[in-house]
Amino acid sequence: MRNRFIRSLTVAAAALVACTGIASAEWPEKPITFVVPYSPGGGFDAYVRAVAPEMEKILGTEVVVENIPGAGGQKGASTVYRSDPDGYTIGIWNVPGLTVPQLLGKSTGYDLTDVTWIGNLATSxxxxxxxxxxxxxxxxxxxxxxxxxxxxxxxxxxxxxxxxxxxxxxxxxxxxxxxxxxxxxxxxxxxxxxxxxxxxxxxxxxxxxxxxxxxxxxxxxxxxxxxxxxxxxxxxxxxxxxxFDLRRIVGGPPGIPADIQEKLSAALLQAADAPSVQEWAASSNNALDPVGAEEASAIMQRLMDFYGSYKDVLAQ
Amino acid sequence: MGFDVLIDSMVSVFSSGSAIYVLLGVLLGLCFGVIPGLGGTTALALLIPVTFSMEALDAMYLAGGVMGATSFGGSITAILLNTPGTAPNAATTFDGYPLARQGKAGLAIGASATASALGGLIGLVTLLFVIPVARSVVLAFGPAEFFLLTMLGLVAIAVSSRGKLLRGLIAGGFGLMLAFVGTDTVSGELRFTLDTDYLWDGIPLVPTLTGMFAISQMIELGLKGGSVAGAVGDARQKISGVWDGVKAVFVHWPVLLRGSAIGTIIGAVPGLGGTVAAFMAYSSTVQSSRDPESFGKGNIVGVIAPESANNAKDGGSLVPTVAFGIPGSAETALFLGILVLHGIDPGPSILLDNQQEVYGLIVALTLSAVGASIIGLMFSRWLVLITYVNVHVLVPVVVTVSLTGVYVLDGKPGDVILAMIMGIVGYMMLRFDYPRLTLVIALVLGETAERSFHQTQMISDNDMLGFMAGRPQSLILIALTVLTLLLPALRRIRIAR
Incomplete structure (x- = not known):
């Protein structure tokens, strides 16, 4: 009887351990895809290719850069937007390049108001x-x-x-x-x-x-x-x-869990601070002024309101 | 002048052992060139991520090796299979393939190799002379001249389709219609996109070309059966006469010079590129020939002209690059991308700040232009054997590889579908004797023509003619266009006398 009790207790404990184990399984456990919505060789591509190797070291998993060009960046944006919110697909966004089509109802397959923002890499x-x-x-x-x-x-x-x-x-x-x-x-x-x-x-x-x-x-x-x-x-x-400014801002599909968003954001900021990235930015004259998830979300909210109030000018 | 820098760069390639990167680039370029659907742009786009871990200069050597080698590689397939390996080789098929069918593939390949190498060198030497004045050259040509150049190109379509004028115009008109698909550059409105965002950026060139030339030709071969050499009842295609081909280029040196000049000039115009350059070199050669009837039936001059032009265009496309750090072609755009990736900021002072990389690229292009031809000639003996392969083996391989090539460039399934549609359209055109290259040229020119027309209109406050009349460079182009239209008539009058 007692034996049985202990046994069931052990099973329960094991189940509990297994359960919590799943919840806190060390994310990431597979490669992360970092989408660039333009062809290789452009400014956005260069930024991502500069930080990706550093993020790889920090997160301990592969960070694969994938170019998905088309429709003025909207193809790549919608691909990121539609992917699973597990943090394994993120992308770099052109703002206001993507803000304006959305405000004019000319965008396909993405909505900037509910993207999970990870950080703003640079502002020009x-x-x-x-x-x-x-x-x-x-x-x-x-x-x-x-x-x-x-x-x-x-x-x-x-x-x-x-x-x-x-x-x-x-x-x-x-x-x-x-x-x-x-x-x-x-x-x-x-x-x-x-x-x-x-x-x-x-x-x-x-x-x-x-x-x-x-x-x-x-x-x-x-x-x-x-x-x-x-x-x-x-x-x-x-x-x-x-x-008015041009932002190179990193975000993922809507609904990425807060802890994963936090990890990605920290990794992005740390990568941007890495000597190799700093060196690249200085020599290629590319600005780097990274801010984290919270600030990036606030910036996006402010910019949506700002451009939204000039909808009729934009529609001309 | 940069000749002393050039010699320094040349010495350092060999002394540092970096020549291996050039050689690697040449081999890659030849392979990508030979295979229809894969071209220089695809090769460089695939290489960009690879170069990330290399030194910037070594990446330049690799890129230059690739750029200089693809168009000669592509001419081999154009001559042997009537399928241009890269888009700029399309014009080479006109006389190259008939030569191969007459058992003179060696002659054609020899001429192509020599014309490619010399054309490439002429383009680069021209570049070196232009470098000191590159800024003023680029600033002298604006939208008005770009528009007039496209008009000259469209007129060349009419002139080059002698005897088949109506068919040429229909194909050209269809190409122009295709050019207007996608986002309007002025208003930003979407046109003829069939409710799919795939067409927002217009009809992409690489899938169209692959379909038009490679897929359609494979349909044609597959339906015929046999093998390329066997299908024409040829006994044994020998790779002889290579030296005669080499000699032919020197005999026809005016053709080489004209082809190279046209290639260099067109190469410097952003958005036109090698396909237009080779086409215009071919059509101007036909036009100024004393015996225009012999073209399309295996005239060696018809190989020399386009091949010299499509290699000379590399030198030309670097003119805007050395002047202001702007690309003159899809390949130079990727070359600038490699620089950005390596922490170099291309700009108006690129020649001062990044002298080493720019001259490294020029040296690599020089070595590649010559090296590709030598290597190509060494292997041509075996490449000719392709023409003996049974088409039931050949067709599936070429179709698969070229469609894969179309897919890898941007990773869009739509590109593969478009290539297949264009393959069927191309086959129809082949069957009913409509010129396929005319359609492609119109597609390329249409985009630039529309864009620069609107720009000129806006810049001149809707007084285009008055604006152009005040620009000597515009007037020269107008005169050239008129001359191109009138030349056949004048010639006829002279012959009649």
Whole structure:
């Protein structure tokens, strides 16, 4: 009798151990897929390929980079969104590149409001540039030339196009967007050829062309100066402009358990701090300012509200 | 001038033992080139992750080896199987395959190898001379000129389809229709996407080309049966006459120079690439020939022109790269991607900051252009044996490998389906005698034509003609287009006298 009791107790204990064992089984126990929604060789791809090997060391499992290009990044985004929320599939997201199609109802298969955010890897600030020998020296001059100022861009849905159109609407400045350039560098070359009056592009990229003496940067879209000799939009009296930026933000499908989200977030931050990644960022001039899951979620909420209030401008 | 840097780079390739990476690249490039559906872009895209653990310079050697070798590799399949191994070899099939059927495959391969090597070298030498003025060259050509260049290309379609003008125009028109599928570059609206996000980015080129040329040709061969050499009742295809092929290139040196010049120029225009370059080199050669009727029936000049152009385009495509760090072709875009991956930031001062890597790539391309041809010639004796393989063995292998190639580039099942649809369309065109390359050229040109047309319109405040009239570079292109249209008529008048 007693024997039997002990036996059943042992079984129960064993079951309990097995049970808790499952719950706290060391995640991760299989490779993690890190989706890049663009072809190999781009900026987003480079970021992911830089941090993936470090995350691999930290998490103790393989981190496989997978490129799923198509539909302006939406193909990869929806693939991540639809995958199982077990933390084994995550991706890098282009914001506001993916925010705007969603707000306009032109997105397929993803909803940024319930993505499980893991961390923001980098934020690029925008700046306004004109040709080096341009007669224009301020945004005011550009806006008051009697006709819309021409702005070069890749396509109407691109992040910088969204920034340019919304920002200029905020201050009632007429703008004509010349689209169809083959990449953001090409839009700067178009500026240098004199095809357009000005262009709004990531500051880091424009700085290279200022160094080579090709462009003049009139202002940055930020609150405090990151380049000492360029005034910020806030200083010049356009406080809303600091809201515009380009984010490379990491997230997974909706419903990833909080403990796994936390582990992924910690691993991402730690990887971004690794010497090899820091070295890569410094030499390739790619910004790195990682923030964790909580902050990233807050940022996304704020940006959704911000862009959401300019829906009608975006729809034009 | 960068010649001293070039010599330094050349010496360091050999002294550091890095030449092994070039050699590896050449072998990979030849293999990817020979197999239809797999090309330089696929090879480099697959290699990018691999290069992550390599030194940046070694990655350049590998990439250069691949880039320089694929188009010669592709010409071998074009000549032997009438199936271009890579897209730019499509024009080589016109005269290369008839030569193979006459038992002169050796002649064609010899000419292709020599034209590829020399064309590649001419393109790179041109690049070295252009480097000091590359910035002004790139800044001189804007959307207006890109638009006019595509018009010149479309006119070449009309001119090159002598006798079959209506069929050429139908195929070209169909290609243009396909070019308008996908996102409108100006308004961002989606067009003709059949409710599938697969078509948002337009009709992709690689699956279309593979279907049009490889799959359709395999359907044709499979239905015929036998073997390529046997099907034409040829006794024994010998790889003789290779030296005659080599000599032919030197005899026809004006063709080589013109092909290389066209290749270099078209190569420098972002978005056009080797397929258009080879096509335009071929059509201009036919047009300026004293005996245009002999083309399509095995004229060796018809091999030299496109092969010199599609290797010279590599040099040209580096012009925008050395000037501003922007890609001139799909391959150079991947090359810049490799640099970013290695913590290098390509920009307007790429030539100052990353001199070593840029010249490393040029050296690798140089070695590859020559090396690929030598290696290719060594193996051509055995490659010709492909034409004896029974098509019931050959067809399934080629179809499987080329469809796999289509799939690995982007991992989209839709690409495989598209390749198969295009294979059937291509076979129909083959049967009913419509030019397939014309469709493809129109597809490539249509995208750039539409984009640059709208840009020019916006830049010029809706006064395109007035805008172009004020630009000498535009006027030259307009004159060339008019000349291309009038030349056949003028020639006829001269002959009539």
């Amino acid at each position: 600030n925008y700046a306004l540039a004109v040709k080096a020998d341009s007669p224009f020296n301020s945004l005011k001059e550009l806006c008051s030339q009697g006709k819309p100022f021409k702005h070069s861009d890749t396509g109407p849905a691109s992040t910088s196009s969204v920034t340019a159109r919304v920002a200029m609407t905020l201050i009632d400045c007429p703008i004509q967007n010349v689209t169809g350039y083959k990449g953001s560098t090409d839009t700067i070359i178009g500026l240098m050829r004199g095809e357009v009056d000005a262009t709004i592009k990531p500051l880091a990229q424009l700085l290279k062309y200022r160094k080579s003496g090709d462009v003049k940067i009139l202002m940055t879209f930020e609150e405090t100066r990151s380049a000492e000799d360029i005034p910020t939009s806030t200083e010049l009296g356009y406080p809303d402009f600091a809201n």
